[in-house]
Amino acid sequence: MSKIMKVINGKLEGYTPEEAERKRNTNRAGMLSPHSQAKIRKALNIAQHKTDKVNFNGGPSELYNPVTKLNDNIVNGENGPLILKVKRGKRVLDEHYCAQCNKFQSSLWRYQNSNYGIVYLCQVCKTTAFERTYGHADAMPLKVDHAHAHKGKW
Numbered sequence: 216m217s218k219i220m221k222v223i224n225g226k227l228e229g230y231t232p233e234e235a236e237r238k239r240n241t242n243r244a245g246m247l248s249p250h251s252q253a254k255i256r257k258a259l260n261i262a263q264h265k266t267d268k269v270n271f272n273g274g275p276s277e278l279y280n281p282v283t284k285l286n287d288n289i290v291n292g293e294n295g296p297l298i299l300k301v302k303r304g305k306r307v308l309d310e311h312y313c314a315q316c317n318k319f320q321s322s323l324w325r326y327q328n329s330n331y332g333i334v335y336l337c338q339v340c341k342t343t344a345f346e347r348t349y350g351h352a353d354a355m356p357l358k359v360d361h362a363h364a365h366k367g368k369w
Contacts, residue, residue, distance in 0.1 A: 278312045280319075287312040288331045299348045300328040307335060315340035 247255070277286035289312060290297045297315060304324040311323050314334035323335040336344060345351065 278317070280311055282310045288314055288334050289317060290314050290331055290334070294330045296347060297334065297344050298330045299326055299344055300330070301326060302345075302349070304336075304341070311335040313337040313340055315344065 278289050279285075280287050304326045307323050307325045308321055310319060310321045311325075312319050313323060313336055314331060315336060316339070318337060320337060323337055324341050326334050326336065
């Protein structure tokens with residue numbers, strides 16, 4: 216066989232093809248490419264996240280919802296009584312836990328911002344939360360401001 220000539224450390228050295236192949240394989244024994252390492256890390260992170268999600272039953276202010284496979288926030292008193300920071304709620308037809316009475320039911324109201332984060336409220340608990348927060352039971356106050364009191368009379 217013919218020798219392959221290479222310059223190594225400033226010296227010209229010759230190798231047969233088998234020696235060159237053997238040296239190349241022994242230098243990288245057991246090493247993975249950066250791309251393969253990244254794929255393995257990603258797969259391990261996904262597996263760990265799934266395991267953590269399955270094993271986590273929620274904190275003291277959360278209940279696991281089997282329908283949405285997420286945790287619903289529950290009022291437990293650690294942040295005081297439920298105070299809504301927004302008046303606008305959205306009607307949700309999926310089943311969730313009511314944050315106040317902890318009943319698992321559908322047709323709840325979802326409020327994006329409160330002192331417990333995102334909460335779902337049934338109609339009765341929604342009324343009590345509005346009375347506690349705003350002093351009236353609906354998103355629209357009963358009193359009418361002066362500008363709207365004379366509507367159509369001008």
